[in-house]
Amino acid sequence: MSSTSRFLRAPMRGVVVPLAEVPDPVFAEGTMGPGIAIDPLGETLHAPCNCEIIHCARTAHAITLRDDGGHEWLLHIGLDTVDLDGDGLELLVATGERVSAGDPLCRFDADRLAQRVKALVTPVVLTNGPDTDLETLIAPGTIVEMGENLLQWQAAADRRDEAGRADSAPDASASRDATIAAASGLHARPAARLRAIAREHAVELTLTRIGEKAGGSRDAATANVASLSALLNLGLVQGGRVTVSAHGAGAQAAIEAATTLLETPEPGADRPRETPPEAQASGLPLASRMPAAEPGRLNGLAASPGLAVGSLVRYEVALPSVADTASDPEQEKRALAAAIAEVDAELERSTQAAKARGQQAEADIFEAHRAWLDDPDLRAAAETEIAAGRSAGRGWYLALEREIQRLRGGGNTLLAARADDLRDLQRQVMQPFAVEAAATLSGLDGAILIAQELTPSQFVEVADRVAGLCLAAGGLTSHVSILARARGLPCLVAMGDALMEAASDKACLDIGPDEPYGALELAPDDRRLTRIDEERTRRHRQAVAEHAQAQNPAVTRDGHHLHVGANIASSAEARAAAQAGADGVGLMRSEFLFLERQSAPSLDEQQAEYRAAVEAMGGKPVIVRLLDIGGDKQLPYLSLPASPNPALGERGVRLWQTHPALFETQLDALLEAGRELPLGEDGLSTLRLMVPMVADVGELRWVRERLEARAGALGIERLPALGVMIEVPTAAVCVDSLAREADFLSIGTNDLTQYALAMDREVASLALRSDVLHPGVLRLIAACLQGAAGHCPVAVCGAAAGDPLAGALFAAMGVDELSVESGRIAAVKAGLRRLDAGALAAQLPSLLALSDGAAVRQALKTMLEPERGHEPGVADSSAEGIEQAVELDIERGIELDIERGIEQDIGKGADTLGRTTSGPSNTTTRS
Numbered sequence: 073m074s075s076t077s078r079f080l081r082a083p084m085r086g087v088v089v090p091l092a093e094v095p096d097p098v099f100a101e102g103t104m105g106p107g108i109a110i111d112p113l114g115e116t117l118h119a120p121c122n123c124e125i126i127h128c129a130r131t132a133h134a135i136t137l138r139d140d141g142g143h144e145w146l147l148h149i150g151l152d153t154v155d156l157d158g159d160g161l162e163l164l165v166a167t168g169e170r171v172s173a174g175d176p177l178c179r180f181d182a183d184r185l186a187q188r189v190k191a192l193v194t195p196v197v198l199t200n201g202p203d204t205d206l207e208t209l210i211a212p213g214t215i216v217e218m219g220e221n222l223l224q225w226q227a228a229a230d231r232r233d234e235a236g237r238a239d240s241a242p243d244a245s246a247s248r249d250a251t252i253a254a255a256s257g258l259h260a261r262p263a264a265r266l267r268a269i270a271r272e273h274a275v276e277l278t279l280t281r282i283g284e285k286a287g288g289s290r291d292a293a294t295a296n297v298a299s300l301s302a303l304l305n306l307g308l309v310q311g312g313r314v315t316v317s318a319h320g321a322g323a324q325a326a327i328e329a330a331t332t333l334l335e336t337p338e339p340g341a342d343r344p345r346e347t348p349p350e351a352q353a354s355g356l357p358l359a360s361r362m363p364a365a366e367p368g369r370l371n372g373l374a375a376s377p378g379l380a381v382g383s384l385v386r387y388e389v390a391l392p393s394v395a396d397t398a399s400d401p402e403q404e405k406r407a408l409a410a411a412i413a414e415v416d417a418e419l420e421r422s423t424q425a426a427k428a429r430g431q432q433a434e435a436d437i438f439e440a441h442r443a444w445l446d447d448p449d450l451r452a453a454a455e456t457e458i459a460a461g462r463s464a465g466r467g468w469y470l471a472l473e474r475e476i477q478r479l480r481g482g483g484n485t486l487l488a489a490r491a492d493d494l495r496d497l498q499r500q501v502m503q504p505f506a507v508e509a510a511a512t513l514s515g516l517d518g519a520i521l522i523a524q525e526l527t528p529s530q531f532v533e534v535a536d537r538v539a540g541l542c543l544a545a546g547g548l549t550s551h552v553s554i555l556a557r558a559r560g561l562p563c564l565v566a567m568g569d570a571l572m573e574a575a576s577d578k579a580c581l582d583i584g585p586d587e588p589y590g591a592l593e594l595a596p597d598d599r600r601l602t603r604i605d606e607e608r609t610r611r612h613r614q615a616v617a618e619h620a621q622a623q624n625p626a627v628t629r630d631g632h633h634l635h636v637g638a639n640i641a642s643s644a645e646a647r648a649a650a651q652a653g654a655d656g657v658g659l660m661r662s663e664f665l666f667l668e669r670q671s672a673p674s675l676d677e678q679q680a681e682y683r684a685a686v687e688a689m690g691g692k693p694v695i696v697r698l699l700d701i702g703g704d705k706q707l708p709y710l711s712l713p714a715s716p717n718p719a720l721g722e723r724g725v726r727l728w729q730t731h732p733a734l735f736e737t738q739l740d741a742l743l744e745a746g747r748e749l750p751l752g753e754d755g756l757s758t759l760r761l762m763v764p765m766v767a768d769v770g771e772l773r774w775v776r777e778r779l780e781a782r783a784g785a786l787g788i789e790r791l792p793a794l795g796v797m798i799e800v801p802t803a804a805v806c807v808d809s810l811a812r813e814a815d816f817l818s819i820g821t822n823d824l825t826q827y828a829l830a831m832d833r834e835v836a837s838l839a840l841r842s843d844v845l846h847p848g849v850l851r852l853i854a855a856c857l858q859g860a861a862g863h864c865p866v867a868v869c870g871a872a873a874g875d876p877l878a879g880a881l882f883a884a885m886g887v888d889e890l891s892v893e894s895g896r897i898a899a900v901k902a903g904l905r906r907l908d909a910g911a912l913a914a915q916l917p918s919l920l921a922l923s924d925g926a927a928v929r930q931a932l933k934t935m936l937e938p939e940r941g942h943e944p945g946v947a948d949s950s951a952e953g954i955e956q957a958v959e960l961d962i963e964r965g966i967e968l969d970i971e972r973g974i975e976q977d978i979g980k981g982a983d984t985l986g987r988t989t990s991g992p993s994n995t996t997t998r999s
Contacts (some may be wrong), residue, residue, distance in 0.1 A: 658891020725764025
């Protein structure tokens, strides 16, 4: 072994574990770098060498240090210990300190940690030497004593010399011209991949625009791929020509990889630019495509109806307030390096999580952000500011602010959009240096807010101040869409990246109450603004008239009575629902009590919230959906196993069986909240429980057993009513057995549609096709109604219940209740009073014989629109509407046989669909 061999000592006494056997893919697959792990037999972590502490995690679970050779080592105590927020761990050092081998770094309570985390095994990882060959000096499975030599490796300089002699001269060079093939030009993700190529082959890699003068400035002509900002500022577009140059031992291989990357079109990126991406989906029926946007307009999916006029304001999270100056530049540089390292580590975790979900595009975005963090030009600019007396936070702000303004002012819309990514990195690195809370967002009052997407907490922050909301991403069943409908805030989603480049001092957001799409008009003229004012006045008068009748029952023109309940997330929303005229709460999403917090709500907190919701409704039924976590709803304090498809993984009732403590605490809170409450008019308890994601009756029985056991332990004799959400197709098909044992059923149309059509409701590009009115989904609902007939009532609590077209159809099919967002209650009741449910029920067989959801939706719209001499929604021209829809299908080449469809496809379900005209509703006995 060379005299330049290095050694790392064991930081604690314990059993040596190969890194590949650590039960965490981030470590086991070498993503963080090479290393070893120790299963500790002590409770103190020591320094494995003479080193400088360059980062201590806020939660005390991880320490990064730099040895005298420049190697950076991550010591990570246990797995998932970040979730403990420092509980059971005590840091003994601070960032910037110099320590000697054997000095104590951190103490931890092994017993306390072992009860709460996946494992105590502690990885020791070399984070800045992915190609370093480490030799383990202690056999795996044996005990190493603290301070023993554990790892050995050869110095990097010697390896480079040997590699140069063996393979090629270290000063080898190569170059080749290339043409940019990507439709979006050279943007952040391929730029990050160029950086990775340079690192993989250990070369210096540069790009020079062909046609520029040699020796031009870096910003004008040439960029080193190590600097993401420099690459992007080359402004390379599709068809642009560059010279790729590499210098180093692996120059030729690097050139091959880099030119292949640049000359290969990105998948799915070669669509005609004038056609919206949503309209390019293979096989998408013409009737269900997003309408092509006219000049000066942007279209989107209608998440919440309404009409708004206001200036466009881009949503940006306010930047933290940081100190302007500092007295110790070297300390500030170390602090900045530590903050960047912490953000980088979080991005790495996000990258691995995205890959585990199969979201490679999302993972690429995180990798591009990591490349920006590692940009030497940005780091140097920040350190220059620090050397001039700025604080670390202020230096980082100024360095990135110049780059952000350059990206936005360069006339390239793609690069301008990337400025938002850089702004986010600016905020994240500044956060540890905040000296006070971030400033309140300004300029929002009365504006139309535009954003890529929003979290529920961000929505709540702005909802009371803005006139409307437009999102580039998102879907109709996202949390923000649900919240917008609840507040009656006009909202469009899935509008595409063009939204983020829009600007207007007076724009119009127009979303009709029964339209699948809406439009954002960027420059309405005076005539249009006058018509908008008239339409707003008309809609306001209509809303006032509807609200005046909101407390009255909803009875259709032919005498069918339906309950209209509210979908809520809190007791405060229950009070709003009662004022809005709700006949009860059809869905209380209890998971909102658990989200956006660092620990689960206590039994007392939950009990108070549930009881307050019941009291707000004044004796009307309140249905609480038991905790529905998993899929798109994650809790920061609950570690769920990674799943390639989270929507099909552990969620709902499946999750409860692996986390019984969380589940039983909620049951106890609900039982205590419902203790001694009076019964409702239907003889059932006022507070009712509903189980999500049930696939068969066995799961319902398991929950009932647990409910009975907890009630017995609490001395409660009268159990609350227990119902089932019909979201899984098997539950709809096998509803007979469920209906015999459940007290009520409620159809969750969001998930039922997702699973029936095999279309993830979180994927915006599928939102156009994921329609509850697809005949296949409607037949599942018909089967559910047929199986439940005579056993228990059936409600619809999914988003479609508030859709004027879908809601009318569900009423005709015979559901007993529609549960909608509070802001829709008055309008839904008014629509039901205008409806002749029997006339619409007569046309159900023909509706179900149509080809897809778009055809059904168009037919319903034709049938229910106002006719001369009739009130809106009477459905007496339905036969004509059906015939028109069938003719359209035939014109598209789709062969339909309505008679055969009625006889073979609908069967007995057709009789059940029409039961509203032949017998009383279940509503009279059970709600």
